[in-house]
Amino acid sequence: MHILILVMHVVKYIPKKVYYEKEILNYDQGIELFERYSKMDIPTIEIERHHKIEELRERPDEEFTELKKYIILGIRKSLRLVPNDKSADYIVPFTSSGCMAMCTYCYLVCTFFTSSYLRIFVNREQMMNSIKRKIEKEGVHKVYELGSNSDMVLENAITGNLRWAIEEFGKLENATATFSTKFHMVDDLLDANHKGHTQMRISINPKDIIKKVEIGTSKLEDRIHAANKMFEAGYKIGINIAPIILVEDWKYNYINLIKQLYNELNGEMHDKIFFEIIFMTYGHANDTINKVGMPNVYDVFNKDIMRPKGRGKYCYKQNVRDEAEFLITNTIKEYFPKARISYCV
Ligand code: SF4
Structure with a gap:
């Protein structure tokens, strides 16, 4: 069944151009993706290194949305796992970096600027081996x-890599895989042999924020539905309210969001889920690129309630944040008294 589902989604995320490192053709997935896109007559352009594509680096910020339509195929060289103290114990350098969506606050834009397009790394076995060594x-x-x-x-x-990774983790002891998503296309994962070793954190925001700010991601109802389906398929589920964006009507919108979760999540989940709360950080890079790349987009930056956080980033002023944290955590406790709030940052 999963092959048919995958083909349906592949059709939706067809790139306009594909840039590839020649070395990908030494890997089964590299050959498969290269042949797939060549057969579709999508231009394929050979590059030296996925992180240094001069032709794309030179493109002006105005072309941000155009660049998001491209896919880069490469080999991930750095396989070092990085310790973490929030959603996981380790951050794994895995099979992709970047994204085809265009959330206007996207943290990746602060690191990669207009090069925050989707890069897929085809050497997945090497990455999984690195994880296995760490587990051991x-x-x-x-x-x-x-x-x-x-x-x-x-x-x-596009790749089926998450299903593959879930099944690999299913075979391992002493390890849980976790991932957060703003997308709903989970049908391919439902019958994966996960053995309870994978956790999905569905990332949500009020409907209006998703529509205006999380451009190209899935609708709120679809994300909630996806969480229910994954729970019913035996996965552990977390709710990631992220990032919290304090724009007009935020109190009403976030209270309603939590009520909507209460009403629409499978009732059996209420005691079993956990929450993560993350306040928006907005970068100078976001501001610069949004203004020229997506000039009519809704502006989430409000200098009156934000303060510099260092390295060209802004976060909410402490008093503003405290008020929001109090309201949101208390509303969660009211509707989901047994759910854990893992962290709030
Ligand atoms: S879904 Fe949005 S925030 Fe996440 S990587 Fe894609 S553009 Fe960035």
Whole structure:
């Protein structure tokens, strides 16, 4: 069944151009993707290194949305797992970086600027081997984050890599895979042999924010539906309210969002889920690129309630944030009294 589902999603995320490192043709997935796009007559352009594509670097910020239509195929060289103390014990450099969506606050834009397009790394076995070595070395249960630099559900619609990784984790002891997503295309994952070793954190925001700000991602109802389907398929589920964006009517919108979760999430989940709360950080790079790349987009930056956070980034002033944190955490406790709030940052 999963092959048919994958083909349906692949059709939706067809790139306009594909840039590829020649070395990908030494890997089965590299050959498969290269042949797939060549047969579709999509231009394929050979590059030296996925992180240094001069032709794309030279393109002006105005072309941000155009560049988001491209896919880069390469080999991931750095396989070093990075310790983490929030959603996981380790951040894994995994099979993708960047994304085809265009959330106007996207943290990746602050690192990669207009090069925050989707890069897919085809050497997945090497990455999985790196995880296995770490698991063996640790010897005790740890959580491994697969999608800190991308959205694995979106990537899976193109590569099937998330399903593959879930099944690999299903065979391992002392390890839980975790990923956060703003997409709903989980049908391919429902019958994966996960053995309870994978956790999905569905990232949500009020409907209006998703529509105006999280451009190109899935609708709120579809994300909630996806969380229900994954829960019913036996996965552990977390709710990631992220990022919290304090724009007009935010109190009303976030209270309603939590009520909507209460009403629409499978009732059996209410005691079992956990929440993560993340306030928006907005970068100078976001501001610059949004203004010219997406000039009519809704502006989430409000200098009256934000303060510099260092390295060209802004966060909410402490008093503003405290008020929001109090309201949101208390509303969660009211509707989901047994749910854990893992962290609020
Ligand atoms: S879905 Fe995530 S990675 Fe993609 S644009 Fe939005 S914030 Fe960035």
